[in-house]
Amino acid sequence: MAKDKKNQPDKTQKKTVASSQGFTSGPIFRNGVIIFVLSIVFIIIYNLNGERAELPDLHNELEDLKERPGDNGQRMHEIAYRIHDIETDTGFVKSLFVGYFDEIHFVAFGVREQLDNATTEIEKLKNKFGNEGDGSITREDKLRYKVHTYMLMDMINANCPPNSVILLPPADSLANSSKWNFIYDPMWAEYFIYPRLCIASGKESENPELAKRITHVLIVKGIGYDKLKYDVPMDKREPLCLMPINKPTESTQTPN
Amino acid sequence: MLILGIALCYLLGFSVLLKISKKFSLPEAIGFSFLIGIGLETVFLFVLDILQMHYSSTLLIGLNLAAIVALTYKYTLNMQDIKDEVSALKPDASSINYVALFLFCIVAYLFYAIMIKNLFWPPAEGDSITSFDKLGRIMATEGKLKISLFQYNLQGAAGIYPPLFHGSFAYVYIFGAEAPKIIITLFFLSFLQLFYQFVKGYVGATAAMLFTLILMATPELYAHAALALGNMPTAAYLCAAVLSIYVWLDKGDVKYFWTGAIMMAFAVWIRSDAIAFVAAALFILLLHVWRTKDFKSLLIYSAFTIIPFVGWLMYVKLKIQMPQAARFNLATGYNAERLNTMLNYVKSYLGAVSYREVHGGQLFGIVFVSFFIALIINAGLAFKKGAKTIFGNHGLLLIFLLISFGIYFTEFYLINEEVQAASIASLMASSFKRGMFYFIPLVLFYTATCYSSKIVFERLEKYRTGL
Numbered sequence: 211m212a213k214d215k216k217n218q219p220d221k222t223q224k225k226t227v228a229s230s231q232g233f234t235s236g237p238i239f240r241n242g243v244i245i246f247v248l249s250i251v252f253i254i255i256y257n258l259n260g261e262r263a264e265l266p267d268l269h270n271e272l273e274d275l276k277e278r279p280g281d282n283g284q285r286m287h288e289i290a291y292r293i294h295d296i297e298t299d300t301g302f303v304k305s306l307f308v309g310y311f312d313e314i315h316f317v318a319f320g321v322r323e324q325l326d327n328a329t330t331e332i333e334k335l336k337n338k339f340g341n342e343g344d345g346s347i348t349r350e351d352k353l354r355y356k357v358h359t360y361m362l363m364d365m366i367n368a369n370c371p372p373n374s375v376i377l378l379p380p381a382d383s384l385a386n387s388s389k390w391n392f393i394y395d396p397m398w399a400e401y402f403i404y405p406r407l408c409i410a411s412g413k414e415s416e417n418p419e420l421a422k423r424i425t426h427v428l429i430v431k432g433i434g435y436d437k438l439k440y441d442v443p444m445d446k447r448e449p450l451c452l453m454p455i456n457k458p459t460e461s462t463q464t465p466n
Numbered sequence: 467m468l469i470l471g472i473a474l475c476y477l478l479g480f481s482v483l484l485k486i487s488k489k490f491s492l493p494e495a496i497g498f499s500f501l502i503g504i505g506l507e508t509v510f511l512f513v514l515d516i517l518q519m520h521y522s523s524t525l526l527i528g529l530n531l532a533a534i535v536a537l538t539y540k541y542t543l544n545m546q547d548i549k550d551e552v553s554a555l556k557p558d559a560s561s562i563n564y565v566a567l568f569l570f571c572i573v574a575y576l577f578y579a580i581m582i583k584n585l586f587w588p589p590a591e592g593d594s595i596t597s598f599d600k601l602g603r604i605m606a607t608e609g610k611l612k613i614s615l616f617q618y619n620l621q622g623a624a625g626i627y628p629p630l631f632h633g634s635f636a637y638v639y640i641f642g643a644e645a646p647k648i649i650i651t652l653f654f655l656s657f658l659q660l661f662y663q664f665v666k667g668y669v670g671a672t673a674a675m676l677f678t679l680i681l682m683a684t685p686e687l688y689a690h691a692a693l694a695l696g697n698m699p700t701a702a703y704l705c706a707a708v709l710s711i712y713v714w715l716d717k718g719d720v721k722y723f724w725t726g727a728i729m730m731a732f733a734v735w736i737r738s739d740a741i742a743f744v745a746a747a748l749f750i751l752l753l754h755v756w757r758t759k760d761f762k763s764l765l766i767y768s769a770f771t772i773i774p775f776v777g778w779l780m781y782v783k784l785k786i787q788m789p790q791a792a793r794f795n796l797a798t799g800y801n802a803e804r805l806n807t808m809l810n811y812v813k814s815y816l817g818a819v820s821y822r823e824v825h826g827g828q829l830f831g832i833v834f835v836s837f838f839i840a841l842i843i844n845a846g847l848a849f850k851k852g853a854k855t856i857f858g859n860h861g862l863l864l865i866f867l868l869i870s871f872g873i874y875f876t877e878f879y880l881i882n883e884e885v886q887a888a889s890i891a892s893l894m895a896s897s898f899k900r901g902m903f904y905f906i907p908l909v910l911f912y913t914a915t916c917y918s919s920k921i922v923f924e925r926l927e928k929y930r931t932g933l
Binding site: 236237238240241242244245248252300302305306307308309310312313314317318319321322324325328348349352353356357392395396397398400401404405407408416417419420 | 562563564565568569572575576579580582583586587588590592595596597599600603604607614615618619620621622623644645672683684685686688689818819820825827828829830831832835926929930931932
């Protein structure tokens with residue numbers, strides 16, 4: 211301990227050393243040199259993968275061209291090749307720093323813009339689907355923007371009493387499209403509809419107690435009418451709706 | 467109300483720290499306080515559930531205040547100590563470490579960016595919606611740990627996980643949070659603070675800040691600082707647990723034995739599979755006992771780490787009463803295809819190369835590559851100067867890494883794919899990948915503090931200060 215103290219210069223010693231040195235050999239200058247070198251290293255690392263900054267624009271343009279009618283084949287090919295070139299140009303050293311570039315460029319530098327854009331989109335959605343509350347953005351507004359099927363969950367919550375049990379649509383017809391999120395998965399759907407309960411279609415035998423208590427069927431892509439205990443004429447079958455499992459009397463009809 | 471809840475959590479953790487020692491640095495005190503505080507809050511929730519007492523903010527405030535008073539009533543505030551601490555904080559221009567300050571600014575900016583992203587979005591990740599956030603929200607609503615969804619098997623996979631992570635969500639919901647992700651930011655902050663302080667203790671502020679930057683910028687880990695998933699918080703506990711024990715063994719500072727034991731207890735309290743790290747730590751402690759005959763430490767450490775593990779197992783068995791298919795298939799023999807798949811993924815993560823859909827370099831950057839380079843350089847130096855000079859107590863850390871990684875790998879090798887409803891390839895590309903977080907702070911700590919790095923940083927420091 212005493213030895214350590216002997217080796218460590220005290221503050222007055224440091225000051226004397228600092229003042230006896232010229233600016234170019236003083237500690238502030240030396241700190242500056244190290245900072246300069248570090249900055250150069252960071253800039254080189256950042257620029258190693260700099261062309262990845264083009265990727266979002268290229269992807270957006272490609273998506274636009276896909277949806278725009280006309281002869282865009284040549285341009286689409288060029289963009290696809292460019293994207294391929296950028297994404298496959300990964301030598302070992304370069305690939306070590308790809309992740310850093312993405313997080314610095316797209317997250318650290320881009321986060322403010324991304325959140326501002328998201329806020330604008332969320333506000334648009336809020337205005338479109340009933341502008342409730344004081345105009346501030348709530349957790350529900352954000353979920354509505356993030357989760358495609360949030361509207362269906364809203365529909366369940368608005369139309370089913372808290373003690374309802376919902377039969378979800380079967381997974382095999384929906385799992386191949388991200389558009390439907392995981393609406394067929396009771397673990398996932400339960401998060402949004404609690405305290406209502408839900409059960410997976412085709413898995414009724416795994417939870418017979420809950421299966422007996424089903425009150426509603428969530429119809430998606432027109433699938434699920436066969437689970438109802440009454441017949442719905444073909445011309446009245448909506449592709450996306452919530453139906454009571456028992457035939458509603460006029461006074462208890464559930465609005466969709 | 468939320469601010470009060472979080473303040474109480476910090477104060478509770480700080481009260482425990484004061485009981486251990488008054489000589490923690492500021493970053494250590496803040497980092498440990500949160501990890502201990504939030505861990506204890508979930509212990510409160512667990513005990514209240516067993517006592518069948520309905521959760522409420524009033525009850526938790528009362529419990530916190532009682533615990534804080536009980537822990538600190540004998541503590542006397544020494545004004546001279548505080549004056550000394552404050553005067554030590556006043557730097558003069560020539561003694562400021564501008565390099566560390568520059569690196570700190572980058573760390574602070576990256577932290578700010580990921581924090582605002584994290585706090586803006588509510589949890590929307592699959593695992594969080596199906597499990598963690600759902601459990602936390604409903605625990606707060608129903609006022610108990612065993613929520614009604616267990617009755618219908620709708621609680622999600624994390625229902626059988628120990629309650630620290632989703633319990634921490636429940637805690638902030640009880641105090642009125644709209645979304646629980648402030649907890650993620652606080653875990654990340656504690657993680658960085660503690661890692662910085664541990665490295666600083668060996669190689670100074672410049673290197674510590676540089677390696678803290680490398681740790682936080684690890685691409686996959688940084689992404690998780692904005693996700694409501696439990697792997698990064700588990701990594702925070704394991705980092706604090708393992709490095710505390712290492713410092714205790716290396717420097718003999720007893721306060722780190724206690725923080726190590728408490729942190730490892732909470733690591734098991736957040737994920738039962740952290741028991742792999744307990745096994746590795748116990749092996750290291752056995753080596754210590756063999757040298758020093760310090761059986762007391764081994765017993766205390768074992769008790770701290772085994773009690774939460776067994777306590778939770780008992781709760782799952784007796785209270786939750788969930789019929790569980792065996793998660794591991796212990797009858798798995800030699801399966802060349804499975805082993806080959808797993809080794810290829812491991813090669814990808816550790817060697818920063820691509821395999822199928824993953825690319826180790828994109829996920830973990832330079833972390834593991836720099837570790838292996840440091841290891842090779844030091845192994846080379848060991849031939850010249852002797853292994854004891856070069857590796858010293860780092861040998862213990864390397865043995866720990868080897869054992870814990872071996873057990874972690876074996877856990878996945880034995881995993882029952884049918885019960886998990888996932889192939890070994892998808893498990894390696896998701897769960898195993900996220901579990902690599904637990905090793906990142908440890909390998910970076912080695913890289914920063916190994917013999918060769920120490921020489922480099924000593925020279926850099928000599929140049930920087932001109933002394």
